Amino acid sequence: NAGVMQNPRHLVRRRGQEARLRCSPMKGHSHVYWYRQLPEEGLKFMVYLQKENIIDESGMPKERFSAEFPKEGPSILRIQQVVRGDSAAYFCASSPMTDTQYFGPGTRLTVL
Amino acid sequence: KNEVEQSPQNLTAQEGEFITINCSYSVGISALHWLQQHPGGGIVSLFMLSSGKKKHGRLIATINIQEKHSSLHITASHPRDSAVYICAVTEGGNQFYFGTGTSLTVIP
Numbered sequence: 001n002a003g004v005m006q007n008p009r010h011l012v013r014r015r016g017q018e019a020r021l022r023c024s025p026m027k028g029h030s031h032v033y034w035y036r037q038l039p040e041e042g043l044k045f046m047v048y049l050q051k052e053n054i055i056d057e058s059g060m061p062k063e064r065f066s067a068e069f070p071k072e073g074p075s076i077l078r079i080q081q082v083v084r085g086d087s088a089a090y091f092c093a094s095s096p097m098t099d100t101q102y103f104g105p106g107t108r109l110t111v112l
Numbered sequence: 113k114n115e116v117e118q119s120p121q122n123l124t125a126q127e128g129e130f131i132t133i134n135c136s137y138s139v140g141i142s143a144l145h146w147l148q149q150h151p152g153g154g155i156v157s158l159f160m161l162s163s164g165k166k167k168h169g170r171l172i173a174t175i176n177i178q179e180k181h182s183s184l185h186i187t188a189s190h191p192r193d194s195a196v197y198i199c200a201v202t203e204g205g206n207q208f209y210f211g212t213g214t215s216l217t218v219i220p
Contacts (some may be wrong), residue, residue: 033207033208035210042212042213043155043200043208043210044210045207045208045210056207058207091155100157100160102157103147103155103156105154
């Protein structure tokens with residue numbers, strides 16, 4: 001059983017471009033979470049999704065950020081018109097119906 | 113104020129020393145997690161606790177629900193234990209609240 005997969009592992013974007021981060025949960029997991037780790041800061045919750053539904057997006061910035069978890073395919077975290085302050089590590093985690101979350105390796109976004 | 117506070121923020125130890133990292137939280141929780149993050153690397157879940165004590169190899173995690181406190185102990189520390197250790201709690205929903213982490217360096 002492969003672990004949580006994220007791609008790309010590293011992503012470089014120029015200001016104003018779009019960033020798309022992908023997360024494939026572990027097999028059998030229908031819950032996906034996205035977290036952001038800003039440089040020199042701790043992890044912060046962004047959004048919690050189940051298949052085709054956003055359950056809790058209280059940690060998402062109000063503008064430019066969106067997330068989806070379609071019926072088929074990976075979960076996508078999309079950042080439009082990126083700014084330098086978006087540079088961070090973005091971690092995805094998945095879980096079955098328990099409190100345990102399994103983390104992916106993260107995507108490190110650098111905005112030039 | 114953060115829901116989860118960790119201490120110390122930074123810790124340097126000699127190889128072989130016994131290490132303790134502390135975590136205090138202010139919310140009611142259903143579970144507490146200890147995570148390990150290596151430099152430039154991903155995050156590994158070490159323990160999930162809701163009561164008592166768990167042991168895995170040289171790692172021991174304890175939790176005191178009444179005092180809202182948990183400790184992570186490393187016995188016979190080794191340089192490969194050098195990493196950031198993160199405490200995280202869940203309230204019964206699915207959102208994690210994270211501490212800011214303890215950066216551990218074990219010197220040979």
